[in-house]
Every structure is written in structure tokens, then in C-alpha cells.
Amino acid sequence: MDTTLEHPVVLHRAAPAADAGSAPRWRVEAVQALLDLPFNDLLFRAQTVHRGHWPAGDVELATLLSVKTGGCPENCGYCPQSAEFDTGVKAQKLMSVDEVTAAAQAAKDAGATRFCMGAAWRAPKDRDIEKVAELVQAVKGLGLQSCATLGMLQAHQARALRDAGLDYYNHNLDTAPEYYGDVVDTRSYQDRLDTLAHVRAAGISVCCGGIVGMGEAPVHRAGLLAQLANLDPYPESVPINSLVRVPGTPLADSAPIDPLDFVRVIAVARILMPRARVRLSAGRQQLGEAVQALCFLAGANSIFYGDKLLVTGNPDVEADRQLLAKLGLRGRDVAAGEGAGA
Template sequence: MEIRNNWTREEIAELYHLPVLDLIYKAATVHRQHHDPQEVQVCTLLSVKTGGCPEDCAYCPQAARYHTQVKAHKLLPTEEVLAAALRAKESGSTRFCMGAAWREVRDNKDFDRVLDMVKGVNQMGMEVCCTLGMLTEEQAVKLKDAGLYAYNHNLDTSEEHYDKIITTRTYNDRLETIDHVRKSGISVCSGGIIGLGEGVEDRIGMLHTLVNLPEHPESVPVNALVPVEGTPLEEQERVSVWEMVRMIATARILMPKAMVRLSAGRVRMNTEEQALCFLAGANSIFAGDKLLTTPNPEIDADKQLFQTLNLKPRQSFKGEGSIRFEQIPL
């Protein structure tokens, strides 16, 4: 399928609203043209600095202004982080992501320590990813020089819905950070969350922004909100598996070479629901019992999932979309 960066909202809406089985079939076909359908990237996410964040993201238990069960802690010792990365590697993860509850990166000793962490994980032969908030161009270059492979900076939702979820930074701030990451040569990881009280038009709007970036993100996480007591969105209803499938399938068709990650909310899905998401084009997951501060399926459960579905972990540093696979008959 042709790689495009000039999709209209109307074209995306037409895809999104296809009969669901037709949409899954179309996405599965595109998926098989660009990826091995039996291969799934296994990532581990560790919160290296938790809580106390000055931002007001309505979904996040790490915001200092909300009263949640999350206990704040300062930046973890480098040795502790590297030990966690090694455990993740031994459990089958090939990408290790480090998250810090900062509004933006500051040029201080903590950032220097993060650079050391990046170097250490990179030396283990794992793809190393960070999500640290807003970045300057200079900071992005420092991370690249330290060996950072990917940087996560989600759009979260559409530009139109954004100020209903976050007021402490702008949508343009997000796009600027993504631009700084791209210019530094670091792989871009950017997606969003559904279930924030947005409408379907907002989901289409977020996909429209992502697909029309100068280059598609190499990784697109699709998160379902996990409501947390004490946050403004604690009463939000669970997103249905069909809503997740529609987002994943549409993202797969729009961004054929990207890794589409089935992220937060997976803990509420059974094997059959996750299988539908993989069929619709998801080929990346987070492993481990937590995603920063929210629950995630345990490693043993994921091993059983992989055995049941005959899936295999993707190798580290595999060229994004460099190998084409012939369509496998359904």
C-alpha cells in the first residue's frame, strides 16, 4: 500500500467507519504486506521518576494536584534501573522504555544520570526508549549521542479536544518536541489514548495529525484509558474492544510500516480480545506487571498468550519495514 502523508479527515473517517470485519480484513492485509504477522515487539516500561508532576493531565495519577494512591519518588539510582533492564531482557523484552514524571527535561544532574542510564541499556543490546516530557533540540541530540533509540511523546487526543484534558501545555508544544526528536535522528513513538470523553471525530483528528506528520512515527501506541481514583476521569466508562480494534486497524492502514502498540488497557482484555487486536494490525505490546503506575498483564500470562497465538518476539534493532512479507492467505 502507498505510504501517504496527505490524508484528509474524510478519507480517514471513511476507513474508520467501514463495517468492522471489512476494516479488520483490510488492515490485516496491509499488515502482512509490511510485517511478519507472527512477530510482536515486546517492550518493558519502567517509571524511573514517579509522581509530583506539575502538569494537569486529567487521566494521570502522577499529577501532583490530584489525590491518588501513587507515591512520589525521586529519580531511581542508575544501578537499579540497569538491573531492571537486564531482568526485562532476560524475560524476553527487546525494547526498554524509561519514563519520568517531568513537564520538561532540564539540563541538570538528573538529566546527566538519565543519559548514563541510556548508555547502559544501549550497551545491553536493547532498544532504549525514554519519555521525559518536552525536549529542546540540544537535549534530543544529547540523548541520541548517548544511544537513545526511540522517544515517546504522545499526542493523547485531537487538537480540538486537547484543552479539555490538559491546560498546562499546548498541542503545539507536543508537536515541537516530536519535531526536535525527529531532527536529532531518534525514532519517534507517538500515539494517544481513547476513552477520555472524546468523540469519534477526535479519534479521527488525532490519527489525521499523526499520519500527516512529515514522517510517520515508527511506533504508534494505542492506549485505552485506565481510570484512576482521584483523577478527573475516574468515572469514565471502559472503552470497548471494538473501539480499540477500529483505532488499531485504521492506524495500521494509515501507517503501514509503523509498529502499532497495544498499550494501556490490555490488562482488561482476555485472550480473544487481544487476538482481535493483533489480527487488526497491532504488533507491539508492553510486558511487565505495571505501565508506569497502572496495572498490566503479568509476564507469565503474556507467555501463555504468545504460545496460544503462536506469536514470537521481534528482535532488537530490526529495520523498520525493511523486510516485506508476501500476503498470507487468511
């Protein structure tokens, strides 16, 4: 991916809804310049872009069901589901169609319109895809949108999931290419890009973001954001995670990111990808209400909520609803899965 193309720092592009197919291309230096803006200037720009593309106060509420937990052969340094790390997570088999259908029905009864399934695989086998296709069909049969995060996909697997009715696929870039090898070495950055290309080519909507607070330098945050914005088109959903430092993982002792730097990442994501859902994902509970409020001001318009985000904790639903009410934001239920894990 070429990140060297010049792009001016724009205040606001009044782009039509279809502009996700003609995303501008960004240099890392230009993204860094945005991250380095005076804080109030950055938030003003981000909120202006946000108001130009989204209804004010609309926040998507997303939940995720882990349909196959733990035992993953990858070594992503942030992830408690890797079999390489002693984190106390017990490996579980893929849930049955009946179990997933019951969970999806419960989500629908609670007002959800979309249901996502996460599975801790490096790369599903074709027989795994067949089973997940059954789960997707069951979810679709309830009248829900479907999404999944299953690891690396081959082109024919993406098409099989599309044929089963899959609407969204989550696959994160995690960080900048230059820092990726410090986080995981069982797969390459190009592997990630290839899967995203297969998903896009199959006609499935893309959910793709990353994680900050993994010991990366500021330029790596700029590099991640440039990579995301330079995907063509850029993702429909962009989950931004703040590392949850899980004991037993290699990144457990990482220095936490300054909360205001996290807000800056959210703001720049909004500026670079005006029509993407920018999602506060893992690590939100570490931020506190005031910082979350700044994230909404910076253009976040989706949050993970509920008791679990894969296997890390998340603030409970009621506390989230109270926070949204305090801020005058309108939560909109979807049970969506973009943003964590594979």
C-alpha cells in the same frame, strides 16, 4: 498541522521499508470514513496491509521501567502521576545508575533487546538530561537499545540524548487537537508537536500515539489518527492506549469505549501507518482475550506486558505468553518504553 489534504482510502500500499519518510497525508474525513467501514471490511483491509508489511504472527513484547515516578506538575486528566490529583501515587526521585543498570541487566537476561525509561517530568531540566544521559549510556553499555519518555524536550536536549546513544523517544499526542484542552491545560498541542520535531530532527526514532476512551467523540479519534499519520515521517512506533480510569483522576468516570470501537482504532492505525509498530498499551487488561485477538487481527504487533505499565496494572507475563501461544503468535522480547506517561 494541515489535516485537510485529500487522500484516497487505499486497500494496500506495497511500500518499501524506507517509505516512513514519505507518508501520505490524510484528511480527518477520510480517516472517519475508514473508522465507519463495516467491521469485517475494515479488518480485512487492515490485515491485508499488515501482511504486506510485516511478518505474520510477529509480536513485540515491551516492558517499561519508571525511573522517576509521580509528582508531575502537569494535569493530564488520565494520569495518576500528576501532583494535582490524589491518586495515592508517591513521588519518587530519579533512580540511580546502579539501580537502572541492574534492572536493564535483568531485562537483558530475560531476553530483552531494548530498554526504556519513563520519568514523570513536565520538561526535564538540563541537569536532568545529564543524569538521564548517564542512564542511557549504562543501558547502551549492556548492549541494549535504549528509549525514554521524559516529557517535553528542547532541541539541544534531544541532541544531548542522541549523543548519549538514545535510540527511541516516546511522546504521545494523546488525542485530537480539538479535544486536547478537555484533557490537559498545562501545555498545548503545539508543545507536543514541537518536542516531536526536536526528537525527529535529532535523529532519534519517534514513538507517538494516543489514548481513547477519554470521553472523546468519534471524530476526535479520527483526528488523532490523522495527526499521527500526517507526521512526516509518521512514527516508528504507535502506542494506542485505552483509558485506565484511575480513581482520583478527572477522567475516572469517563464512559468506557466500546471494545469493538477500540479494535477499529487499531485497524485504522495499521492502514494509515503500514510500517509502524502498532502497540496495544495501557488498558489492555480491560479488553479480554477475544478483543485482544481482534486487535492482533487488526494489525497490532506489539504489546506492553509485565507487572507494571508505569503505575497502572498490566496482565502478567505468563498470561500474555499463553494468549500468544493460543493465537499462534510469536512474542519477541524487547524491554521498550513507548506508550504511556509523559
